[in-house]
Amino acid sequence: STRLGIIAAMPQELQAFLQAMPDEHLQRIGGREVWVGHWRGHEVVAALSGIGKVAASITATLLIARFGVGRLLFTGVAGGIGPGVAVGDIVVATELLQHDMDASPLFPRHELPGRGISRIATSPALTHALQQAAQHTLGVTQGQRVHTGLIVSGDRFVSSRAEVQALQAELPDALAVEMEGAAIAQVCLDFGVPFGVVRSISDRADDDAHVDFLQFVAEVASPHAVAMVDSV
């Protein structure tokens, strides 16, 4: 099977996975940390991208072009913006969109110039596996849900009610907002690499978002990542 890439933005999001990866070998490239090793018989390349679309794009490109990954997972946390998407829930992406892409009036709002689309679909197989893993992960906890659908990305930590309302108004089916997913989606589209994105909801992207985020990222996101990689 093809080598699996796994990327997270922040160390807390990948820590438990790296601790469980038995034979990882650290390499540094472009200011990034990349771990090459194995996970349950798969060849795995894990990397921290740093935060934001550019950082994520560089990392995804490196893993594909330099480390030869043929499948890619992005894991981490996100702000919940869909109705009923609560802190502690998991969102598995079926599509990703860059909510801050706007080359209008040359191209329609959100459209990727030259591509003719604004939404990029994830791999159905990886997405199905992530959904199963998410259900399983939440199986022990009460009241938490798995959502599947649109995740939007932009170079902005969303932290006010007004911003959330603006996103909801223009993208009513968006479930969660984060800062990397749609960027790696574009890289994977260009290289023809199947990918999946899974996010644990750390906050509601409102005025308390920064407080909830910091607490959650350490406690919950990291163990979740292990379960997700287990699934594929």
Ligand code: ADE
């Ligand atoms: N990642 C986690 N929470 C977020 C938020 N509120 N905005 C953007 N990215 C996030």
